[in-house]
Amino acid sequence: MTTPPDGPGTGSTPQGGEPEDPLAEMMRRMFGGNAPDPEEVRRAMEQLGGGVGGNMPFDPSMMNPEMMQQMMQQFQSMMSQSPNDGPVNWTLARQAARQAAAGQDPTVGTFAAREVDDALRLAELWLDQACELEQTGFPSVAWSRAEWVEHTMERWRSMTEPVAISLSEAMSRAMKDQLPGQLPEEVSGMVGNLQPMLENMGGTMFGLQLGAAIGELSQEVLSGTDTGFPVAGHRLALLPVNVEEFGDGLQVPAEQIRIYLALREAARMRLFAHSPWLERDLFAAVQQYATGLSIDMSSIEEAVQSVDPTDPESMQQVFSGNMFVPEPTGTQKAALDQLETTLALVEGWVDVVVTQAAAPLESATALRETINRRRATGGPAEHAFGSLVGLDLRPRRLREAAELWQVIEEAKGREYRDGVWQSPDLLPTAEDLNDPQGYVTRREARQAESDKLDDELKKLLDGGYDDQS
Incomplete structure (x- = not known):
C-alpha cells in the first residue's frame, strides 16, 4: 500500500507512528517545548461551532473572514493575561515551569520522605555541636520537582518581576510596532485583530521562557535553599530524586550524601531564622538591582526584526540566548556587589559549620569539595535563569x-x-x-x-x- 504524500493541512508522519496532530505541530512551532496544551486550544476553537475538532487539519483557507475573526478572538482570549497577572503572563509561567519539571519526576514515597526526615533530624543534632544558633523547629519536607515549583514560584515571581515586567513590556511594544509589517500578504487584513494579541505577546513569551528556566532549575536544586535564597519558606526541604541523581558516580553511600545535604539545608535555615534581616536584605538587594533598570531597546528591536512570521518557532527563540539588560552601572552594580558578598558570606559560614558538624561522615571532605565546585560554577539551568533576568545566583567568593x-x-x-x-x-x-x-x-x-x-x-x-x- 502506498502512503500518500503530505498535502496541505495534513500533519507529518513520524517513523512508525501516527500522523502528528497539525494543531499540536503549530503550537510546537510557535512556542517550542513550552507550547500550550493543543487540546485546550482545540476546545476554545470548538466553541466556534465546529470550526476545528477531532484530528481535522487546521486550515485557515477553509474558514470565512467572520469565522477567522472569531477564531482570533478566541485565541487572543486564551493568550491574554489573567486580570492579576499584569504585563507578564505568570499563569503560563507556572504552567511552563510545571511542564519542564514533569519529566522524570516520581512522586515522593513514604520511605523516601522518612529518609529525608531522619537525615534532617540527625543534621539538627550534629549542628548543635558545631554552632551557637538554635534549631528552627521548622517542618521537614521531601518534595518532587513539581512540588518544589509550586511551593517556590511566588518567591521567584517576587524576585524577577521588576525585570520581567520591563523586558516583557519592551518586547510587546517592539512586536506590536514591527511584526505587522512582516506578516504575509494573505493575513495582512487581520492586522487589526492581531494587535491586542501582539500587545500581550511579550509577556506571554517571556513568561513561558522564565517558567521553563525555573522548571529546569527544579531538576538541579537539591534543597529548599540550594540557590542561596530561602525560596521554600519556613521549611527544611530536600528533593530525593535530585539528591539521588547528584550521587550518581560519586561512589559515596547514599545515606552520607543525604545527611551532608541535610546539614547544609538545616544550617542555612538556622541563619535565616536567627537573623530575619538577612532574608529581607537579600530580597531588597534584588529589588534595588531591578529599580531603574534600563532595557536595551535597540537589541530588542533588532531581535524582533529577525522574527520570520511564517516560522512561528522563531518567535519563541527571541528570548533564547539573548540578554537585553545592559551591563549594570551605578545603583545596580552596587546592589549586585552587595548581593554577591552576602551570598558568599552565607555559603562560607555554612561551609565552615557543616565541615565541623559532618566530621563523623567518612566522605565529608570529598562531598565538601564537590558541593563547593558545584556552587562556584553553577548548572545549565542556573545559567539559563541568569541570562533571562541578569541575576547571577553564584557566590563567586565562597x-x-x-x-x-x-x-x-x-x-x-x-x-x-x-x-x-x-x-x-x-x-x-x-x-x-x-x-x-x-x-x-x-x-x-x-x-x-x-x-x-x-x-x-x-x-x-x-x-x-x-x-x-
Missing part, C-alpha cells in the same frame, strides 16, 4: 568567605563567630573578604570608636560637662 569565618572563629571563638549574624552592621564587607586576617582588628577599632561616641553622648545627656571644662 573560598574567601570560608577562610574569613575560620579566621574569626580562631581569633574570637565560635560564639563570637555566630554572634556576627545578630545585626547587618556587624556583617563583614567585601574589604574583609579581601583581607580576612585584618577583620578582627578593624572590627575592634570600629567598636572602640562606637563605644567612645556612646560614652560622650551619655555624658552630654547626663549633664556631665560643665562650663569650666
Whole structure:
C-alpha cells in the first residue's frame, strides 16, 4: 500500500507512528517545548461551532473572514493575561515551569520522605555541636520537582518581576510596532485583530521562557535553599530524586550524601531564622538591582526584526540566548556587589559549620569539595535563569568567605563567630573578604570608636560637662 504524500493541512508522519496532530505541530512551532496544551486550544476553537475538532487539519483557507475573526478572538482570549497577572503572563509561567519539571519526576514515597526526615533530624543534632544558633523547629519536607515549583514560584515571581515586567513590556511594544509589517500578504487584513494579541505577546513569551528556566532549575536544586535564597519558606526541604541523581558516580553511600545535604539545608535555615534581616536584605538587594533598570531597546528591536512570521518557532527563540539588560552601572552594580558578598558570606559560614558538624561522615571532605565546585560554577539551568533576568545566583567568593569565618572563629571563638549574624552592621564587607586576617582588628577599632561616641553622648545627656571644662 502506498502512503500518500503530505498535502496541505495534513500533519507529518513520524517513523512508525501516527500522523502528528497539525494543531499540536503549530503550537510546537510557535512556542517550542513550552507550547500550550493543543487540546485546550482545540476546545476554545470548538466553541466556534465546529470550526476545528477531532484530528481535522487546521486550515485557515477553509474558514470565512467572520469565522477567522472569531477564531482570533478566541485565541487572543486564551493568550491574554489573567486580570492579576499584569504585563507578564505568570499563569503560563507556572504552567511552563510545571511542564519542564514533569519529566522524570516520581512522586515522593513514604520511605523516601522518612529518609529525608531522619537525615534532617540527625543534621539538627550534629549542628548543635558545631554552632551557637538554635534549631528552627521548622517542618521537614521531601518534595518532587513539581512540588518544589509550586511551593517556590511566588518567591521567584517576587524576585524577577521588576525585570520581567520591563523586558516583557519592551518586547510587546517592539512586536506590536514591527511584526505587522512582516506578516504575509494573505493575513495582512487581520492586522487589526492581531494587535491586542501582539500587545500581550511579550509577556506571554517571556513568561513561558522564565517558567521553563525555573522548571529546569527544579531538576538541579537539591534543597529548599540550594540557590542561596530561602525560596521554600519556613521549611527544611530536600528533593530525593535530585539528591539521588547528584550521587550518581560519586561512589559515596547514599545515606552520607543525604545527611551532608541535610546539614547544609538545616544550617542555612538556622541563619535565616536567627537573623530575619538577612532574608529581607537579600530580597531588597534584588529589588534595588531591578529599580531603574534600563532595557536595551535597540537589541530588542533588532531581535524582533529577525522574527520570520511564517516560522512561528522563531518567535519563541527571541528570548533564547539573548540578554537585553545592559551591563549594570551605578545603583545596580552596587546592589549586585552587595548581593554577591552576602551570598558568599552565607555559603562560607555554612561551609565552615557543616565541615565541623559532618566530621563523623567518612566522605565529608570529598562531598565538601564537590558541593563547593558545584556552587562556584553553577548548572545549565542556573545559567539559563541568569541570562533571562541578569541575576547571577553564584557566590563567586565562597573560598574567601570560608577562610574569613575560620579566621574569626580562631581569633574570637565560635560564639563570637555566630554572634556576627545578630545585626547587618556587624556583617563583614567585601574589604574583609579581601583581607580576612585584618577583620578582627578593624572590627575592634570600629567598636572602640562606637563605644567612645556612646560614652560622650551619655555624658552630654547626663549633664556631665560643665562650663569650666
